[in-house]
Amino acid sequence: MTRDEIAGLLERRRLSVTAQRLEIAELVLEKPQHLSADQILAGMRARGSRVSKATVYNTMKAFSEHGIVRTVEVDPQRQYYDSTSAPHHHFYNVDTGELIDIPPEAVELDVKTGLPARTEPAGVDVVIRVRGVGS
Amino acid sequence: MTRDEIAGLLERRRLSVTAQRLEIAELVLEKPQHLSADQILAGMRARGSRVSKATVYNTMKAFSEHGIVRTVEVDPQRQYYDSTSAPHHHFYNVDTGELIDIPPEAVELDVKTGLPARTEPAGVDVVIRVRGVGS
DNA sequence: TTCTATGCAAAGACTTTGCATGCTG
DNA sequence: CAGCATGCAAAGTCTTTGCATAGAA
Numbered sequence: 001m002t003r004d005e006i007a008g009l010l011e012r013r014r015l016s017v018t019a020q021r022l023e024i025a026e027l028v029l030e031k032p033q034h035l036s037a038d039q040i041l042a043g044m045r046a047r048g049s050r051v052s053k054a055t056v057y058n059t060m061k062a063f064s065e066h067g068i069v070r071t072v073e074v075d076p077q078r079q080y081y082d083s084t085s086a087p088h089h090h091f092y093n094v095d096t097g098e099l100i101d102i103p104p105e106a107v108e109l110d111v112k113t114g115l116p117a118r119t120e121p122a123g124v125d126v127v128i129r130v131r132g133v134g135s
Numbered sequence: 136m137t138r139d140e141i142a143g144l145l146e147r148r149r150l151s152v153t154a155q156r157l158e159i160a161e162l163v164l165e166k167p168q169h170l171s172a173d174q175i176l177a178g179m180r181a182r183g184s185r186v187s188k189a190t191v192y193n194t195m196k197a198f199s200e201h202g203i204v205r206t207v208e209v210d211p212q213r214q215y216y217d218s219t220s221a222p223h224h225h226f227y228n229v230d231t232g233e234l235i236d237i238p239p240e241a242v243e244l245d246v247k248t249g250l251p252a253r254t255e256p257a258g259v260d261v262v263i264r265v266r267g268v269g270s
Numbered sequence: 271t272t273c274t275a276t277g278c279a280a281a282g283a284c285t286t287t288g289c290a291t292g293c294t295g
Numbered sequence: 296c297a298g299c300a301t302g303c304a305a306a307g308t309c310t311t312t313g314c315a316t317a318g319a320a
Contacts, residue, residue, distance in 0.1 A: 016319055018275060037309080052277040057310060059275090073208045076285090078309060091251055100251055110243040111263065116226055116235055119267035126261050128246065132254035151294055153300060172284080187302040192285060194300090211310090213284065274319075281312070292301075 001029050013066040023049045024059050025068070034072060034080045034099040072099060074127055089126035095133070102128070136164050148201040158184045159194050160203070169207060169215045169234040207234060209262055224261035230268070237263070 006025045010017050027043045028035060035043070037056050044051045060081050063069045072080040074092045080099060089102040107126055115121060141160045145152050162178045163170060170178070172191050179186045195216050198204045205217040209227045215234060224237040242261055250256060 016274065018319070020276070050277095054278075054311080055276055061311095071211065073211055076206065076208055076214045079211045091254075093251065093254060094257055098251075102246070102248055106246060106248040108243075108245040108247070109261070111237070111241060111261075112243070113237055113241040115263075115265055116228070116233075116267075119226075119228060119265035122229055122264040122266040124261070124263050126244070126246075126259070128250075128259050129257040130250055130254035131257040132251075151299065153294070155301070185302095189286080189303075190301055196286095272320090274317105276317070277315095279313095282310080284308085284310105286305105286307070288303105288305080290302095292299105294299075295297095 001026070009068065013068070015062060015066060020049075020051050020055050021059055021062075023047075024051065024056065025063070028060075028063075028069060028081065028083050030083075032084045032101055034082050036078045036080055038078075040081070072125075074099065087123070089128070091128050091130055093132070094129050095131050102126070136161070144203065148203070150197060150201060155184075155186050155190050156194055156197075158182075159186065159191065160198070163195075163198075163204060163216065163218050165218075167219045167236055169217050171213045171215055173213075175216070207260075209234065222258065224263070226263050226265055228267065229264050230266050237261070 003022055006022055007017050041053055041056050064071050067085050070082040070085050072082050084101060088104050089107050091100040138157055141157055142152050176188055176191050199206050202220055205220050207215040207217050223239050224242050226235040
């Protein structure tokens with residue numbers, strides 16, 4: 001994804017385009033991945049971009065609120081940001097902490113219960129926990 | 136659930152039987168529910184039992200490691216302990232934070248993808264997020 | 271120029287830990 | 296009586312916030 005494409009993405013959501021947001025997006029959206037705030041911060045440092053921790057949190061919060069990324073709750077210790085914002089599911093390796101995407105077509109789900117009264121659907125998350133050394 | 140039944144439950148798992156554990160279990164296992172550590176602490180206070188926060192955390196950790204309760208990760212801010220340890224799923228109201236059980240029979244799940252290499256299944260969690268005032 | 275983003279450090283929420291004391295087995 | 300559980304406070308993580316400065320529109 002080029003800088004211009006990312007800039008357009010931000011503009012479409014009325015998010016102001018800043019150097020930090022461009023660089024964070026570049027890093028995060030580079031490929032399908034699951035990153036914690038600290039990993040993003042480390043990645044920024046590694047590529048020579050200086051950003052504060054607060055900006056990483058603020059930016060990722062804005063990105064997730066605007067559908068650019070998704071958050072994944074599996075680890076009680078920290079939040080993960082998922083660069084794939086389209087609906088999909090996950091394998092979660094409880095031993096290694098590794099998260100692996102499952103394409104939505106690979107999961108067939110049939111819920112035979114109505115939604116709670118006066119609520120509307122907001123999304124479905126399937127997490128398949130696995131144990132082992134992983135690949 | 137009587138005190139004796141709970142005591143037997145603890146003994147079977149080789150957990151030593153203490154007054155605090157009996158009372159926490161009595162409170163938590165009273166009915167199907169989802170409680171945070173703070174809610175458990177408040178519940179203990181309300182019933183006139185004095186326990187420290189550390190003991191609540193230690194006890195619930197022991198209980199979850201021994202299959203007496205389950206933990207639910209949906210709220211990035213805190214962990215919930217689910218008094219229903221048998222497999223089941225959840226509705227999660229993102230507006231109110233409310234968690235509602237879904238019996239396992241009500242969910243039919245077919246995953247057409249193999250597990251990651253060298254891993255074995257450890258459980259499946261389906262979380263259906265809903266929005267609204269709730270019932 | 272006006273409003274929002276950034277950076278830093280401080281504050282906050284939740285959870286864990288260290289250690290002395292008490293209770294279980 | 297040996298060993299684990301408890302309580303308290305302190306320490307630790309992750310995340311948010313306050314405020315002054317810098318940058319976007």
